[in-house]
Amino acid sequence: MAGHDPAGLGLTPVAGAEAAEVLLASSEVPEPLASFVAGELARSPGLQVVGGMVDLPLRGRLLGDVVGGSPAAQGEDPHAGHDMHGGHDMHGGHDMMAIVGEPSADGLVMEPIDFRFGPVTGVLPGGLAIEVSLDGDVVASARVRALLRGGVDGPRDQPDLLTPIAWQVAVAVAAERSEGAAPPARLQWERVAAVEIERSLSHLAWLRSLSRSLGWAQLVALAQRAIIAVAPHAGLPAPPEGGASLAAAEAAVTRVRRLVEGRRFAARTRGRGVNADGALAGPNARAAALGVDTREEDPLYRELGFKAVIEEAGDARARSLARIFEAQASLGLARLALERARSAAGAGTLEAFATGGVACVEGPRGPLLAVPGAPGGAARFAAPGTEAARTAAGAAMVGLEWSAALVVATSFDLSPWVVA
């Protein structure tokens, strides 16, 4: 829907598939997700499908398997990757007299409940799964797995489809560095604007997911409205009207920010999932006053008066505040960058996006690194901190009640893509 106003098309986005009448499907659905999408289609016979998935025979192929409701389609897959027939026999009924296992923290012997949450849920990005073992309602162990691999499950030049523009810019800069070509200043400013708008959209989409895990319909609706306000400005090159009405989008984000700063949000997130792992990157690190924002070293960003958002608590609330502040600041940066693009002002150079020997763009989840490939060869990519975030999220969930644990995991804004 990027670049289009759903309301202008007569569409009203809804919170989940169960409330939808029309599913707009991308022409490219990574294979690990395709069967789950098909499951959703089979569960919702009234759902009309528009897009590339229409031509796929998945619906007919899987219809017989999932009629009656698939737990996998509801975000919970007890069969994949776990032996549900051993520790917790969901198929043979529940035998309350056969509870075995180690005593839990409160001294009670509980039968563990093992399941996989994902890879399609309403609160985590598609392709991300959490393998969980519950002791009662408390997480005894959790492991977050990313199931999608860049260049394998998606386009070969896109290591992470959640942030296509930032990667596109990184790849372009890497290629330009390799060739020694200098892009015009206008293009560089447009790249800044596009990356910042994508950052804002990414943070808002993450917040919408977090709001769903919080069960907070008001925040879901406000985040959705902000996304709709920002989305028409996304794209590279920038849409012709880009920047003209960004002020309205900024106002929408401000309304979201007020709720995130409030006490209701703090009641569910303050002090939860405190993490100060030095391997983290991006907003996760900056929420604990760790790490740097590579934009601070960029002359273009310095010209825009950029200042990194730093929080200190390192908990779920700090991560949320860091992202919502960034989402708002990014729109301001994008507006200024588009103004400069129109006047082609500024002395942009390739160094604007480059540090050291690699092209580096600060993406929504941290720095994205692209190394130019050999002539005719593919570029190489790296996204430092993403694997550390998945590991940290799994560790932070342990010991928390399931609902709190899910909020903590979501607060790390995890990517389902393995970038290698």
Add this chain to the structure above:
Amino acid sequence: MSDFAPLAVMLIAGFGALALACVEQVVAGARPSPVRIARDAVLSLREPIARPQSYDGWLFHLAPALLLLSAIAALAMVPWAPGFRGIEVESGAIVFAAALAYVTPAVFMAGWGSGRPLAVVGAFRFLALMLGYAMPIAMITTAVAAPAGSLAPAAIVEVQHAVPMALVQPYSLALWLPAVMAVALLAPFDVATAPGELGGAGVFSRYTGLEAALVALARRVLLLAVAGMTAALFLGGWHGPLLPDALWMALKTLAVGAGLLWAGRVFPRVENDRLVAFAWTFAVPASIGAIALAGLTTLLFYR
């Protein structure tokens, strides 16, 4: 009790559920559309009934019917007008609480019977929650009944002809609302259904077709019942100027229903452990205190 009272209760359940579904659309920021609600119901009814691989058939398939029965039984105790007081029982207010108590086994059967790990978690959450909140519901009912000297809901309405009980016992209303919202599976106390967190509709996520429609109807009838009884016990029921008695009661019920739904949108879901801790450390003792205060108020002002 008229011979037609059961039929009237059924009609109130049907039309009231439809009206509250429209209110729900308005609260969610959409235009009220009974046509869309009817179409969704038809679509749901056209789906086949689920027979999941791993489930306990008896519990799973009986749960929606038990949920609807308990909701209708609770609704039958709500007095709508002086001429129509539902199914009149002298201890109707306590029967209302007793009917709500059957929501707990229904929800537990749905979650346990479905065989999904997270649905089982939702079932146990609800069980723990209702162990804590069943007592406050019964005790607050007793507290508001004290001034009337009767457990008949119509008598409790009559005693509020001058001052609504919400003004006399505001603390009782403050304890009553979270308890009935929890039992009606309403956000932010919807720990058993918890969309997103428990996948789909939590304990009800495996229901399809007629059973899903029954669950949806039962949940709205539950909302209608708790909203109606809240209006009767705390807001003076049918008392009001100018308008017909039944219209006053209907308006108050819809207003309470809208308020409960609105609260579910503007507050994030409350975690189960906090809800249970609140019940045992505050709500239960405070409910006992509410009975004592109600007795004092009755002696001072109603005798």
